[in-house]
Amino acid sequence: MSGKRKRLPKLKNVPVLDDIERVHSIIKEYIHDTPVLTSNSLNELLGCEIYFKCENLQKIGAFKMRGALSAALSFSDKELEKGLIAHSSGNHGQGIAKAAQILGVPAYVVMPENSSASKMDAVKGYGAKVITCSNSMKAREETTKKIMDKKGLSFVHPYNDYHVMAGQGTAALEFLKQKSNLHFLLAPVSGGSLLCGSSIVAKELSSKIKVIGCEPLEVNDAERSFYAKKIKTNKSTNTICDGLKANVSEITFPIIAKNVDEIISVKEKTIIKAMQLIWERMNIIVETSSSVPLAVVMENKKYFSGKRVGIILTGGNVDLKKLPF
Amino acid sequence: MSGKRKRLPKLKNVPVLDDIERVHSIIKEYIHDTPVLTSNSLNELLGCEIYFKCENLQKIGAFKMRGALSAALSFSDKELEKGLIAHSSGNHGQGIAKAAQILGVPAYVVMPENSSASKMDAVKGYGAKVITCSNSMKAREETTKKIMDKKGLSFVHPYNDYHVMAGQGTAALEFLKQKSNLHFLLAPVSGGSLLCGSSIVAKELSSKIKVIGCEPLEVNDAERSFYAKKIKTNKSTNTICDGLKANVSEITFPIIAKNVDEIISVKEKTIIKAMQLIWERMNIIVETSSSVPLAVVMENKKYFSGKRVGIILTGGNVDLKKLPF
Numbered sequence: 060m061s062g063k064r065k066r067l068p069k070l071k072n073v074p075v076l077d078d079i080e081r082v083h084s085i086i087k088e089y090i091h092d093t094p095v096l097t098s099n100s101l102n103e104l105l106g107c108e109i110y111f112k113c114e115n116l117q118k119i120g121a122f123k124m125r126g127a128l129s130a131a132l133s134f135s136d137k138e139l140e141k142g143l144i145a146h147s148s149g150n151h152g153q154g155i156a157k158a159a160q161i162l163g164v165p166a167y168v169v170m171p172e173n174s175s176a177s178k179m180d181a182v183k184g185y186g187a188k189v190i191t192c193s194n195s196m197k198a199r200e201e202t203t204k205k206i207m208d209k210k211g212l213s214f215v216h217p218y219n220d221y222h223v224m225a226g227q228g229t230a231a232l233e234f235l236k237q238k239s240n241l242h243f244l245l246a247p248v249s250g251g252s253l254l255c256g257s258s259i260v261a262k263e264l265s266s267k268i269k270v271i272g273c274e275p276l277e278v279n280d281a282e283r284s285f286y287a288k289k290i291k292t293n294k295s296t297n298t299i300c301d302g303l304k305a306n307v308s309e310i311t312f313p314i315i316a317k318n319v320d321e322i323i324s325v326k327e328k329t330i331i332k333a334m335q336l337i338w339e340r341m342n343i344i345v346e347t348s349s350s351v352p353l354a355v356v357m358e359n360k361k362y363f364s365g366k367r368v369g370i371i372l373t374g375g376n377v378d379l380k381k382l383p384f
Numbered sequence: 385m386s387g388k389r390k391r392l393p394k395l396k397n398v399p400v401l402d403d404i405e406r407v408h409s410i411i412k413e414y415i416h417d418t419p420v421l422t423s424n425s426l427n428e429l430l431g432c433e434i435y436f437k438c439e440n441l442q443k444i445g446a447f448k449m450r451g452a453l454s455a456a457l458s459f460s461d462k463e464l465e466k467g468l469i470a471h472s473s474g475n476h477g478q479g480i481a482k483a484a485q486i487l488g489v490p491a492y493v494v495m496p497e498n499s500s501a502s503k504m505d506a507v508k509g510y511g512a513k514v515i516t517c518s519n520s521m522k523a524r525e526e527t528t529k530k531i532m533d534k535k536g537l538s539f540v541h542p543y544n545d546y547h548v549m550a551g552q553g554t555a556a557l558e559f560l561k562q563k564s565n566l567h568f569l570l571a572p573v574s575g576g577s578l579l580c581g582s583s584i585v586a587k588e589l590s591s592k593i594k595v596i597g598c599e600p601l602e603v604n605d606a607e608r609s610f611y612a613k614k615i616k617t618n619k620s621t622n623t624i625c626d627g628l629k630a631n632v633s634e635i636t637f638p639i640i641a642k643n644v645d646e647i648i649s650v651k652e653k654t655i656i657k658a659m660q661l662i663w664e665r666m667n668i669i670v671e672t673s674s675s676v677p678l679a680v681v682m683e684n685k686k687y688f689s690g691k692r693v694g695i696i697l698t699g700g701n702v703d704l705k706k707l708p709f
Binding site: 339 | 416419421422424425440441443445509660663664666667668669670700701704707709
């Protein structure tokens with residue numbers, strides 16, 4: 060690994076705009092400044108002006124690249140040389156694997172044994188070692204701890220981590236610099252790091268922009284927590300959005316409660332329709348999870364009528380043989 | 385229709401860079417300045433640096449939007465008010481329909497009766513009138529002439545038209561301004577207007593860049609014509625690239641012969657593999673015809689090794705239910 064890379068100081072508190080700008084100044088050389096796209100036909104259909112920040116076109120096909128790099132670059136040389144570890148069934152694992160590859164250090168990704176072959180192949184393709192475990196969260200955590208302790212690895216949590224949160228916030232930072240006059244900023248919410256990072260950026264850059272977390276109705280823990288003002292959990296995870304099954308946490312929820320204006324949940328069938336519309340009208344590939352904010356606009360047309368709406372399209376890693384539409 | 389729109393003077397000769405810049409300065413307010421995307425994983429796989437100019441993300445999902453607008457804006461108010469007519473089974477029809485919609489004038493598109501329902505719907509969706517005819521080119525031309533004469537419409541040919549050619553050239557103009565140090569510029573060739581426009585821009589902007597026309601082996605009229613130094617025709621049109629079945633013409637071929645450095649043809653199965661790679665690695669939707677230049681790089685890895693290769697991705701209008709991979 061090269062010792063010449065610029066590094067990030069450890070974040071001990073909730074990141075502020077300055078922290079997120081510092082993270083961006085360092086990770087930007089490794090990531091894509093993804094394009095902001097628009098579609099006249101979607102605008103006409105929905106009666107508002109929608110701007111899509113295309114993180115599905117980010118490296119590894121998802122915004123998780125940002126948080127993974129931000130976290131990796133906060134470790135010391137000594138820590139990095141031993142290696143990184145994460146547990147993930149999805150894009151966070153790919154982010155950590157790719158970040159480690161970029162930095163020339165080892166990475167281990169613990170994945171449930173029912174993860175798709177294509178996702179495991181992607182992680183391996185970035186040079187990380189995949190360790191499978193049984194499908195429970197407990198098994199993931201125990202397996203991770205065992206290998207971490209044995210090899211002295213540095214663990215990166217997918218969302219309970221201020222560096223990850225600051226990294227995810229760099230997408231909104233680029234977005235609001237590309238398009239500064241939005242009325243709304245919409246992002247999906249799962250564990251909450253993207254929504255936290257985005258809301259910190261939005262609220263410090265503009266007092267006017269409304270930040271809305273978007274969630275499938277089937278896993279609307281964030282919506283219920285937000286209006287109850289305390290953390291509520293999902294009883295089931297019966298949604299096609301496999302990237303949105305996590306619960307908001309004690310780290311992320313207070314930030315969401317403070318910064319976010321609304322959380323809106325939507326039906327599964329609207330999510331599928333939104334996904335199909337994005338594919339057909341925009342010629343880009345997005346995951347189910349990415350399609351939730353557009354579904355929110357579709358189910359609330361009147362509310363967004365005539366407004367400038369920014370949507371973060373979070374990722375595009377789908378199995379092309381298993382489309383839901 | 386608004387009489388206040390900026391208009392283009394009639395082009396009587398082969399367009400030069402100045403003409404194409406003038407066209408761009410006028411059509412740019414109606415089109416997307418499409419992003420240039422890269423993929424590390426494709427670069428590693430193929431051993432070169434590839435830059436993709438994403439006209440699949442253009443309005444109507446294809447570069448044909450540019451030529452159609454350029455041609456439409458060269459007509460007088462009187463001509464435009466009567467309306468435009470084109471015959472097309474694909475993207476040119478959509479381009480003319482959309483250009484007419486933007487300008488607020490009528491459009492008629494003659495389409496063979498075996499055109500897909502989705503393509504007819506797209507043309508109708510832009511407000512144009514669709515007239516079906518039997519599937520031969522003769523029937524298309526006769527039907528078009530009849531309606532044109534009856535209604536006094538202005539006809540726009542898909543490639544035998546200097547305004548169309550200049551319009552298509554604006555994609556390369558944006559591309560080479562975004563990325564000026566390319567070793568190669570690759571574009572598909574069918575009737576030839578995109579390759580003509582691109583090569584005019586490339587040769588006037590840089591003496592170093594090599595321009596390569598890319599063609600399916602099954603319809604390699606341009607390749608055979610290029611090396612025989614006279615127009616050869618396709619005996620069959622047995623290719624999955626439904627956008628590349630036309631033949632180079634007496635208008636386009638001399639420009640290709642003068643400006644283009646090479647024409648390379650590729651196998652159908654490489655085109656399908658290239659298409660799948662673009663979908664999977666880049667998360668964007670491209671048509672078969674768009675995938676031919678990447679197939680050229682894949683079949684000639686050594687030739688492009690270590691070079692900066694620019695590829696125009698021409699369009700993304702596919703039937704999502706009928707993928708070839």
